[in-house]
Amino acid sequence: MRHRLKDVAERAGVSVKTVSNVVNGYVHVRPDTRARVEEAIAELNYRPNLSARNLRKGRTGVIALAVPELDIPYFAELARHVVTAAAALGWTVLIDQTGGVREQERVVASGITDHLIDGLIFSPLALTADDLTNLDGTPMVLLGERVDHGPADHVVIDNVAAAREITTHLVGLGRRRIAAIGSQRTPEGASARLRLDGYRSALEEAGLGYDETLVAPAPAWHRADGAAAMRALLTSGVRPDAVFCFNDTLALGALRALHEAGLRVPDDVAVAGFDGIEDGRFSVPTLTTIAPDKERIARLAVELLANRIDGDRTAPARELSAPYRLEPRESTKGR
Amino acid sequence: MRHRLKDVAERAGVSVKTVSNVVNGYVHVRPDTRARVEEAIAELNYRPNLSARNLRKGRTGVIALAVPELDIPYFAELARHVVTAAAALGWTVLIDQTGGVREQERVVASGITDHLIDGLIFSPLALTADDLTNLDGTPMVLLGERVDHGPADHVVIDNVAAAREITTHLVGLGRRRIAAIGSQRTPEGASARLRLDGYRSALEEAGLGYDETLVAPAPAWHRADGAAAMRALLTSGVRPDAVFCFNDTLALGALRALHEAGLRVPDDVAVAGFDGIEDGRFSVPTLTTIAPDKERIARLAVELLANRIDGDRTAPARELSAPYRLEPRESTKGR
DNA sequence: AACGTTGACTACAACGTTGTAGAAACCAGG
DNA sequence: CCTGGTTTCTACAACGTTGTAGTCAACGTT
Structure with missing residues (x-):
């Protein structure tokens, strides 16, 4: 049985608005009236109808x-942090999976703005700036790569610098044939492009030169893709002594493929990933990675969104940068 | 700029209700009227206000x-399947994380019923039957263990039988000192208790007897807990030749701890998990597990919920069972 | 020609809430 | 005892949508 303000009001012998005032913590209510209303609320187990409140x-x-x-x-880890950060501001988070498919991402970016949500935090893979025009002004914050300087607020990490840093770490171990796994030619591959840039610039900085045969593409960034790419590298005969995988799941797949090929990590091949996921602390061997500060990313995103929702919607888009840390583990221990 | 039915109606020169009829696909609208309305909708980029629709x-x-x-x-894998199954029925899924904390779970079970959701699919850890009484009749489906025959619909897998099956699998490999990781004494440990029961009954069936020193508790079921429990078993000197971990993340932690102790899997110790997560296909070694049919679980849960929402809310609670499969992999290969 | 039926549309009320305006009671200061 | 301000409360309208009831014209049947 569902009750409304009206039911509570009748039971407490006051007007509907007074009940509303009590519910909303309005100060000018006599203590005894407030008590009567609260009692009625408790007796009826009244809960506000959020649809009505939202409409109003x-x-x-x-x-x-x-x-x-x-x-x-x-x-998943990022989602947890976003939920936590949003809860601190009294918001509920609706999690949407796009599958990284452009069409679905467009639906989310434009269609979901059906007055059901106040704002959107969006980690796009496939989206381009064009897709972001039709937004009805629903506040949005983008995570990850910049989408061609789109009109939205942005939280990024410096992918190029991070990729350069971890590649340099591999160079510092004395590795000379450093492969990369995860390149993508599609427009979806914005992260891939930036990380490839960083990898390349580190190699050139080290005087090692860029060898295209050492770069393996991966259609998606799952474990299976990493394993397949690693196998491809091994059978192609390029014999790398290190691999930089553009994310950790790719790296876990690569570890698996190296194990199957009878190669030892890090002795024969050092492996590094990107993302700092929890799995990497427990894999065999544990995984060297770039760990972005996910908590900070989430908090910045939620704060940017809050500013948009409550503040000036026409202010110019802001771009904030979150820190990351290189976490060296067993997979790149010196030999 | 947001538009309403009224704006569309004015532009198309019809009544508000006619626009509503077009939006909702009502059949008795003249083709030319429909075309005019649709044009106006497109021009104004009209989107229905879901709060208002929901209220109504x-x-x-x-x-x-x-x-x-x-x-x-x-x-996470389960969530993906639920989202997919729900989308097939035109529903959006709001994902809530309870942290497995009883108080938070109670808030979700009772408080979230703020007319914002039509129903709830709930995978509780800590909840008891008492917590489920105050529900205002918001339809709910529980996943996992039965909460003392609570009043709600339920989708389960046969934990006892599954645990017995995987333990018997270990016995069949010739293992005789089979440890278990993941027991819990708290009321939260319903799954733990059932899996322990299955483990125990398999041992007795095999005439091996139940040895309490081979059972290691785990406060939570994360990788770190699995690793710690494994280390505890090893230092206690009980020397198991196999371990059944009550979920896969525990097992991944155990693999890690065994590796650090210099023990080989499966040669020295066979390891089995429970849940069938994707990681287990790529770990070193790959992980033998019980894989519940998550897609089926999700579909059954969504269907049960749909029946509650659209159908008889007072019908007696139903309990459906989903199948599982034993998936033998490297971590329990015969020696 | 009168009749019922159907199609195409509209006016109105209602969903449950809260903002606005204002009434009534109370208080303090002159 | 009046004045002006505050406290406490209420009536009403509005948020944007859809269900209900109804109007009116066109149509086919007798």
Whole structure:
């Protein structure tokens, strides 16, 4: 049985608005009236109807987080932090999976703005700036790569610098034939491009030169893709002594493929990943990685969104940068 | 700029209700009228206000999925399937993380029923039957262990039989000192208790007897807990030749601890898990596991919920069982 | 020609809430 | 005892949508 303000009001012998005032903590209510109302609320187990409240207020208190896939650990971990950060501001988070498919991402970016959410935190893979025009002004914050200087707020990490740093780390171990796994030619591959840039610039800085045969593409960034790419590298005969994988799941797949090929990590081949997921602390061997500060990313994103929702919607888009840390582990121990 | 039915109606020169009829696909609208309205909708980029629609209809089209933690891969994978199954029925899924904390789970079970969701799919860890009484009749489906025959619909797998089957598998490999990791004494440990029962009954069936020193508790079921429990077993000197971990993340932690102790898997110690998560296909060694049919679980849960929402809310609670499969992999290869 | 049926549309009320405006009671200061 | 301000409360309208009831014209049947 569902009750409304009206039922509570009748039971407490006051007007509907007075009950509303009590519910909303309005100060000018006599203590005994407040007590009577609260008693009635408790007796009826009254809960406000959020649809009605939302309609009236024009706010829903719900923000959406759109990620490619929840069972990619990086996004699951990120989601947890976003939910936590949003809860601190009294928001509920609706998590949306786009599959990284452009069409679905466009639906999320434009269609989901059905007054069901106040704002959107969006980690796009396939989206381009064009897709972001039709937004009805629903506040949005993008995570990850810049989409051609789109009109939205942005939280990024410096992918190029991070990729350069971890590649340099491999160089510092004395590795000379450093492969890369995860390149992508599609427009979806914005992260891939930046990380490849960083990899390349580190190699050139070290005087090692860039060898295209050492770069293996990966259609998606799952474990299976990493394993397949690693196998391809091995059978091609290029004999790398290190591999930089553009994310950790790729790296876990690569570890697996190296194990199957009878190669030892890090003795024969050093392996490094990117994302700092929890799995990497427990894999055999543990995985060297770039760990972005996910908590900070989440908090910055939520704060940017809050500013948009409550503040000036026409202010110029801001871009904030979150820190990362290189975490050396067993997979790149010196020999 | 947001537009309403009224704006569209004025532009198309019809009544508000006619626009509503077009939007909702009502058949008795003249083709030319429909065309005019649709043109106006497109020009104004009109989107219905879901809060208003929900208020009017008493439905929101949103269901919630409450799980302990999204970055436990099992729940992330489950979430994906639930989202997919729900989308097939036109529902949006709001994912809620309870942290497995009883208080938070109670909030979800009772409080979230704020008319924002039409129903709830709930995978509780800590909840008891008492907590489920105060529900206002919001439809709910429980996943996993039965909560003392609570009043809600339920999708389960046969934990006892599954645990017995995988333990018997270990016995069949000739293992005689089979340890277990993941026992819990708290009321939260319903799954733990059932899996322990299955383990125990398999041992007795095989005439091996139950040795309490071979059972290691784990406060939570994360990788770190599995690693710690494994280390505890090893230092206690009980020398197991196999371990059944009550979930896969525990098992991955155990693999890690065994590796650090210089023991080989499966040669020295065979390891089995439970949940069938993707990681287990790529770990070194790959992980033998019980893989519940998550897609089926998700579909059954969504269907049960749909029946509650659209059908008889007072019908007696139903309990459906989903199948599972034993998936033998490297971690229990015969020696 | 009168009749019922159907199609195409509209006016109105209602969903449950909260903002606005204002009434009534109370208080302090002159 | 009046004035002006505050406290406490209420009536009403509005948020944007859809269900209900109804109007009116066109049509086919007798």
